[in-house]
Every structure is written in C-alpha cells, then in structure tokens.
Amino acid sequence: MLASLAQEPRHGYALLTDVEKLSEGRVCLSTGTLYGAIRRLLEDGWIERYEQEDTSRDKQAYRLTKTGRRALESELVRLRHLEQSATMRLRQKEL
Amino acid sequence: MDLTTFYRILLLLYPKDFRQEFSGEMLEVFHQTARERIVHRKATTVQFLLHEHFGLLRGATEAWKCKIIPKRVFLVIPIPIFGNYFPRPTAEEAALSVAELQQRHDEGKARMTQAAANGDFVAAYRHECEIGRLLIFLRRRNRSTKRGATGAA
Numbered sequence: 001m002l003a004s005l006a007q008e009p010r011h012g013y014a015l016l017t018d019v020e021k022l023s024e025g026r027v028c029l030s031t032g033t034l035y036g037a038i039r040r041l042l043e044d045g046w047i048e049r050y051e052q053e054d055t056s057r058d059k060q061a062y063r064l065t066k067t068g069r070r071a072l073e074s075e076l077v078r079l080r081h082l083e084q085s086a087t088m089r090l091r092q093k094e095l
Numbered sequence: 096m097d098l099t100t101f102y103r104i105l106l107l108l109y110p111k112d113f114r115q116e117f118s119g120e121m122l123e124v125f126h127q128t129a130r131e132r133i134v135h136r137k138a139t140t141v142q143f144l145l146h147e148h149f150g151l152l153r154g155a156t157e158a159w160k161c162k163i164i165p166k167r168v169f170l171v172i173p174i175p176i177f178g179n180y181f182p183r184p185t186a187e188e189a190a191l192s193v194a195e196l197q198q199r200h201d202e203g204k205a206r207m208t209q210a211a212a213n214g215d216f217v218a219a220y221r222h223e224c225e226i227g228r229l230l231i232f233l234r235r236r237n238r239s240t241k242r243g244a245t246g247a248a
Contacts, residue, residue, distance in 0.1 A: 012124040017131075030150020031124045035117045036157045060120055070214030 001037060002046065002064060002072040009050040009063035012038070038062065046071055098129060098144070105148060108155035110162045182228045193236050200229040 004010060004018040012034060020028055029037075041047040046068030050061040064072070102125055106118050125147065132143045191199070207222035 012120050013127045016124060016128065028146070030147050030154075031121045031128065032147070032150035032152070032154025034124070035121050036154040039113065039117070039158070040161075059123060074214050074216065 001041065002068055002075075005047060005062060005064045006069065006072060009052075009061045011059050011061045015062070041068070099126070102147070102151070105151045105155075108152070109158050112162075113158045182231055184232050188229075188232060193233065196229055196233050196236065200226050200233060203229060 001015060001019060004015055004022055010018060012031070015038075016029055016031070016034055038047070042049075042062075044067075045065055047062045048065050050063040052061055099122070102122065106114060106121065109118070128147070129143065133140055188196070203222050203226040207219050207226060210216075210219035210222060
C-alpha cells in the first residue's frame, strides 16, 4: 500500500486495484482488510487524508507522509540487504 | 435482501467510531469492486461475496482488537545478572567530569533524534544504547557525590 501511494495520492478503490496490479494478482484485498490497514497507517502517521476539490465524503484520497516515505525506504533497504545476502549464499553454495 | 443491505448489516459488526469514519467509503469501494468483478466476470458472484464478507468479518475482529488493546505495551524488567546492566566506563570516560559526561549524553541524544528523523533506525538504536550507558555512569557519579556529601556532613 505504501508503494502504491508513493507514486500519487489514491482513494480506496484505486488503492485496491493498484495493490493487485503491483503484486501481479497475488494480493487481492477485500474492503474490510483494506480499511483496517488504512486505519492503522493513519494512526501511525504513515499516510494522511488528501483533500481534493472534487472529493466527496465517500471518496476520500490518501497520500504518503514523510514518515511513511522513510518507512518505505528503510523497508526497501532491508529487502535489498536480504536479497544480496541470499544471492551471496546461493553463489557460495554453487562454488 | 440485496447485496448492499447485507453488506450494510455486516458493517454493524465494526465498532461505532470505525463505522462513522469509514463505512461510507467502504460501501462506495464495495459498489465499485462489485461492479467491476461481477460485470466484467473477473470472479464469480459467490467467490467475490465470500472474499468480501470474510474480509469484513476479519476486519471487524481486528478493529475490535485494536479498540480493546489500543497500543502495544512492552514491560521491560532489567535483570541484574546480565553484564550489560553493570556497564564499565572506559578509561577515557572514567576521567571525564560530571559536566562532560552530561554533555556527551546530550550530544548522543541529539544524534539519536537526528538518526531517527533520517530513518536510520539502526544508528538511532546504537546512539540510544550509548546514552543509556552514559546515563548509568552519571547516576553512579551523582550517587557517590551524594554519599560523599552525607559522609562529610
């Protein structure tokens, strides 16, 4: 969800479809799961409501905060480290 | 009973504050998803409904859990048998005055805040450990100064 919001602010439905697209269909969120996660991210201050001119009450957009961006970046660094060490171990095994 | 009514009924399982905040949006997203999934035949109606309603039940359970247990609470009990509880100052640290130790402690605190703000949580943790050590030395010094003062009195 953070990766999806990194590009631009999105509302619930756009977020749902983009997560599915990003994961190549492996992650298919239900509305219950989606809004549970949105609430947690709002509470942690990783995302915030984004006021658009044409925003109706039932079509609220969300965007990433600075804290959320940093969290996403540190998660990416962690994944990169994991990928590097896994690759190294695989190569050692092959040698 | 149509799909929306059933969905509305299931939304009642959520805590009131959650419902007030998100139910309108959830219903809107449900409508859009239903339109897309069922009309464009991405999934069968039964598959879609099972997925949505199980998700709703799981979400409601999670929302109640968050309401009952609002924040994670960690209880830390220091156990004196571990060596880290009695850190020893280096020769350089032992030679420092209380004011100098205090200055190092404050500098460490500033570095920790800066590292956390930059998102470098590993460095922030390292600085936190360091200021924890310095705080123990400061307390020991203060205690021994007090004892000395009491003895002199």
